[in-house]
Amino acid sequence: MLGIPDPQIWLAYLLCLLSAGLCVAYGAVKWNSHD
Template identity: 65%
Template sequence: MFGLPDPSIWLAYLLCIGSTVLCVVYGVLNWNRDGDK
């Protein structure tokens, strides 16, 4: 995939992209929740 023959490397890239998307989606979904004693 993308010129990378070893799945253990492009899987790492996929996990990077997936984790970033997770962060973005979490931020958007919780944008106005939990808005302090």
């Protein structure tokens, strides 16, 4: 996957992108929330 054979590495690569996506999604959902 992604040209990287070791699943421990391509998983890390994907998790970096997904965790940044989580930050964006969380901020978008809670944009006007005061909690």
